[in-house]
Amino acid sequence: MALYPANAQAIAACADKLKQGDLVALPTETVYGLAGDATNGDAIAAIYATKARPQFNPLICHVADMAAGRAIGRFNDTAEKLAAAFWPGPLTLVVPRQADCSVDRLASAGLDTIALRVPAHETAQKLLRAVARPLVAPSANPSGRLSPSSAAHVAAMLPDIDVLDGGACAIGLESSIIGCLDDTPLWLRAGGLARADIEACLGTKLAEPPEETPTQARLAPGRLARHYAPQSNLRLNAEAAQENELLIGFGPTNEPCFANLSAMGDLAEAAANLFSVLHSADKAAQQSGQSLAVMAIPMEGLGEAINDRLARAAA
Secondary structure, three states, rough: OOOEEOOOOHHHHHHHHHHOOOOOEEEOOOOOOOEEOOOHHHHHHHHHHHHHHOOOOOEEOEEEEEEEHHHEOOOOHHHHHHHHHHOOOEEEEEEEEOOOOOHHHHHHHHOOOOEOOOOOOHHHHHHHHHOOOOOOOOOOOOOOOOOOOOHHHHHHOOOOOOEEEEOOOOOOOEEEEEEEEOOOOEEOOOOOOOHHHHHHHHHHEEEEOOOOOOOOOOOOOOOOOOOOOOOEEEEEEOOOOOOOOOEEEEEOOOOOOEOOOOOOHHHHHHHHHHHHHHHHHHHHHHHHOEEEEEEOOOOOOOOHHHHHHHHHOOO
């Protein structure tokens, strides 16, 4: 519908839209989110419908601060420690719902848990405080497609949605998700905060969750086998482009590349560039009738999250 600069007037107008049950795309430091009032079941249903998202895939609820999170979720010692260390920031905590939780159960896919995050992006913070209620905000894209790291990506994929333009996302990967349901913290999704940093904070290793069936309600989003996907075929761990392929590089290379996620081999830079490069490469590949290939990414630090996204994109 429209791209709005993230000024006070536009933020106030978008807050009014959200209070009325409409949807708005907002910037965060991770990716752009398709936001709706988390207490409004109709707004949440509209998000699922707009994204064509399976309703067994829960949504992350964004709140302005830890106090707002505690009002709707029960924090154990693990959750308290992680929130104190990493909020606001690219970390989502899955915790039990409070008995009087105001968030509609559709956002939790019917589970007794809720996924909570405090975003660090200034525009997201201003919008949350203007609305004065929690917002669910999954990535602002059709389900399974590449996540949007700019307002232009949202406008191209969801042209009927108003977008607050807060510039390019600084991190460019969705949040890491930790399950804080008992004494064993679960590593539910790799994301913009490295596993090693979380384990260092907790002083313990994160456990892997059990596998879920294709139609089972999930503890966390982003766990579908195929997700974050371009429309073109994608080959992983390429050393060079094969015939009719566009190559996405990583690190120093003499191979001709359509783009390089980080010529210096910097994983934070590669994460920030990932979806933007995939969007532009996918568009070029579709126009030329080619497919995509991407060079190997080290499986360390943020490389774990980058490889997770690439593996789901290529599935």
